[in-house]
Structures are given as structure tokens and as C-alpha cells.
Amino acid sequence: MTADIQPTYPLTKAQADEIASLHEADTSELERKLRQLTETCQSGCATGFSKCTTHQNELRKLYQNAYTAASPGRWTAFRPAEYTNDLKRMFDAQASIEKINGRVRREKLQHIKDSQCTFGVSDHPKAKITKMKAAEMRGTAVPQSDIDNYIVKEEEQLLSSLTPEEREIQAEYEKSKSEEQKYSYLRTCACTPQPTDTPRDIELRLKWTKLFDNKVPYNEILPVMKKDIADATSNVQILENRLADLRNAQAANNKAKAAKEESKRKQARDAIRRCCSEGCVSVCELSGPNADLGCERCFALKEDGVLQNYSWFCSPECAKANAGSHNARFHSS
Numbered sequence: 001m002t003a004d005i006q007p008t009y010p011l012t013k014a015q016a017d018e019i020a021s022l023h024e025a026d027t028s029e030l031e032r033k034l035r036q037l038t039e040t041c042q043s044g045c046a047t048g049f050s051k052c053t054t055h056q057n058e059l060r061k062l063y064q065n066a067y068t069a070a071s072p073g074r075w076t077a078f079r080p081a082e083y084t085n086d087l088k089r090m091f092d093a094q095a096s097i098e099k100i101n102g103r104v105r106r107e108k109l110q111h112i113k114d115s116q117c118t119f120g121v122s123d124h125p126k127a128k129i130t131k132m133k134a135a136e137m138r139g140t141a142v143p144q145s146d147i148d149n150y151i152v153k154e155e156e157q158l159l160s161s162l163t164p165e166e167r168e169i170q171a172e173y174e175k176s177k178s179e180e181q182k183y184s185y186l187r188t189c190a191c192t193p194q195p196t197d198t199p200r201d202i203e204l205r206l207k208w209t210k211l212f213d214n215k216v217p218y219n220e221i222l223p224v225m226k227k228d229i230a231d232a233t234s235n236v237q238i239l240e241n242r243l244a245d246l247r248n249a250q251a252a253n254n255k256a257k258a259a260k261e262e263s264k265r266k267q268a269r270d271a272i273r274r275c276c277s278e279g280c281v282s283v284c285e286l287s288g289p290n291a292d293l294g295c296e297r298c299f300a301l302k303e304d305g306v307l308q309n310y311s312w313f314c315s316p317e318c319a320k321a322n323a324g325s326h327n328a329r330f331h332s333s
């Protein structure tokens with residue numbers, strides 16, 4: 001099986017540089033040919049370039065060749081096939097060069113966006129934040145040059161915060177010029193076991209290794225990896241939520257237990273017989289000669305269900321001293 005490796009974003013520095021220099025060469029070559037064509041027409045034809053059918057047709061052919069030719073290493077190689085098909089259709093349908101140039105400009109903008117904002121497997125979390133912010137800026141009035149400057153500034157800052165080893169790895173990646181090099185680099189990133197790997201991580205790395213072994217294009221591997229990582233993260237999240245639930249349940253349980261004990265203690269406290277004499281807070285004895293020293297009339301009322309509680313006195317002295325006021329308060333009617 002041969003490696004079917006499609007050009008994929010993000011670009012390495014080496015790829016971006018190559019695209020830029022090829023684009024510059026292509027553009028100046030096209031401009032040179034256009035100039036030459038205009039000059040030929042002006043010197044040979046009487047109608048004027050814009051009205052000269054022969055040379056306007058040649059002009060279309062120049063653009064058509066430049067825009068639809070197979071272009072390895074060009075930015076257009078990174079675009080979906082629909083783009084080239086679109087252009088071919090437009091040329092066939094005799095669309096105006098302005099319209100075609102407009103289509104090219106739109107695609108080029110999309111290419112810049114994809115180059116600057118597509119996440120890579122090995123992206124540092126900070127690089128991802130930069131890409132997200134750049135993508136946000138694109139929808140606004142922020143000029144392209146400001147976005148470019150922002151990205152450069154953030155990249156420099158990130159690079160200076162990396163360890164020498166991390167910088168080395170990053171530099172190695174940026175040097176990859178071909179998709180094959182990038183592929184093998186990304187394979188290393190995705191499949192090399194890390195000391196921090198969980199059993200699930202190890203499983204995932206084995207799964208990804210198989211994909212790379214089968215030469216699955218990495219624009220197909222990337223979504224799989226992203227999903228796997230998201231799933232693993234959400235599994236961790238579910239586990240953490242479950243643990244939190246358990247902890248909450250346990251806390252609630254403990255709280256209920258504490259409340260139950262408190263109520264038991266309260267009951268025990270309430271079981272203590274307080275002397276019913278006004279102003280006396282003494283506890284009545286539950287055994288011994290002074291136990292069960294109470295008001296006979298209250299007992300009778302309690303037995304009849306009229307009173308809720310018995311009335312106890314702490315001592316014969318207290319009972320004697322307070323019987324009058326007790327009777328006046330409770331049994332005067």
C-alpha cells in the first residue's frame with residue numbers, strides 16, 4: 001500500500017516558506033506574461049487590448065493555466081478539489097476574469113485562515129488559544145496585518161517559554177517540508193508512550209498506531225484522535241462527577257447522622273426532669289428518696305390527657321415552698 005498523504009493544515013514553517021516563495025515566483029511569472037501580452041497586442045493590434053478578442057482570449061488562457069494547473073507545493077494543493085473544479089467550470093462558462101479573481105481571492109483568504117487557525121496534533125495549549133483568538137478576529141474588522149502580527153508575537157512568546165527539549169522538537173517539526181515527514185513526525189507525537197499515560201491512553205496510542213500503520217491520511221486520523229481524546233476527557237469527567245456525587249451523598253449521610261444524634265441528645269436532655277418550680281432550674285432525681293416527687297393533681301390531669309407533661313419537684317423543700325404558687329398558676333380554676 002502506498003502512502004496516500006494529502007496535504008493538510010496546519011503548515012510547518014518550511015511548508016509555509018515554500019508556499020510563499022513559489023507563490024511569489026508564480027505571481028511574477030504571470031505578471032510578466034500579462035505584460036508581454038499587452039505589449040504584443042498594443043504593438044500589433046488596432047482595436048486596443050480590452051477590445052481585442054484574440055488577445056483577450058489569450059489572457060484568459062494565461063489565467064486558466066496559472067489557476068488550474070496541477071500545483072504541488074502551492075497553496076492551492078491544500079485546497080479541496082471542489083475549488084479547482086469550480087475554477088474549471090467558471091472558465092468553461094466564460095465567467096469574467098474579475099469574477100474568477102474574486103473566487104481565487106476568497107479561496108486564498110480561506111487558505112490563510114486554515115493555515116493560521118487549524119489545530120495541530122502537537123500544538124501547545126497556548127498555541128491553540130492563539131489560533132482560536134485569531135479565528136475570532138477574522139470575523140471582525142481587524143486587518144489581516146494585525147492578525148499576522150498578533151500571531152507572530154504570541155508564537156515568539158510561546159517559544160521563549162519552552163524548555164530547550166520542547167524547542168528542539170518544535171524546530172524539528174517546523175523543518176518538515178513534505179507531507180511524509182510531517183506524517184511520520186505526527187505519528188511519533190501521537191503514538192510514543194508517555195510516562196504520564198493512563199491505561200486508557202495506552203489503548204488509544206495502540207489504536208492510533210494501527211491507523212498510521214495503515215497509512216490512513218491524517219486529515220482522517222485527526223478527527224478520530226480528537227474524538228478519542230474528548231471521549232477520554234469526558235470519561236474522566238463522568239468519573240469525577242460520580243466521585244463528587246459519592247462525596248456529596250456521604251456528606252449528606254454524615255449530616256443526617258449528626259442530626260439524628262443531636263436529636264437523640266436533645267431527647268435525653270428533655271428526659272431530664274426539671275423542677276417545675278418557678279425560678280428553680282434544679283434537676284430532679286430519678287432514683288432515691290426524692291425521686292418521683294410530683295404534683296398529684298398534675299398527675300391526674302396528665303393521666304386524663306389534659307396535660308402534656310407531669311410536674312416534678314426537685315426536693316420536698318422546693319415542693320413545699322412552691323406548692324402554693326404552683327396551685328395558683330395551674331390549679332386555681
Ligand SMILES: [Zn+2]
Pocket residue numbers: 040041042044045048049052053054055056
Ligand atoms: Zn490584440
Ligand SMILES: [Zn+2]
Pocket residue numbers: 295296297298299311326330331
Ligand atoms: Zn399540679
Ligand SMILES: [Zn+2]
Pocket residue numbers: 276295298311312326330
Ligand atoms: Zn406542678
Ligand SMILES: [Zn+2]
Pocket residue numbers: 275276277280281282313314315318319
Ligand atoms: Zn426545685
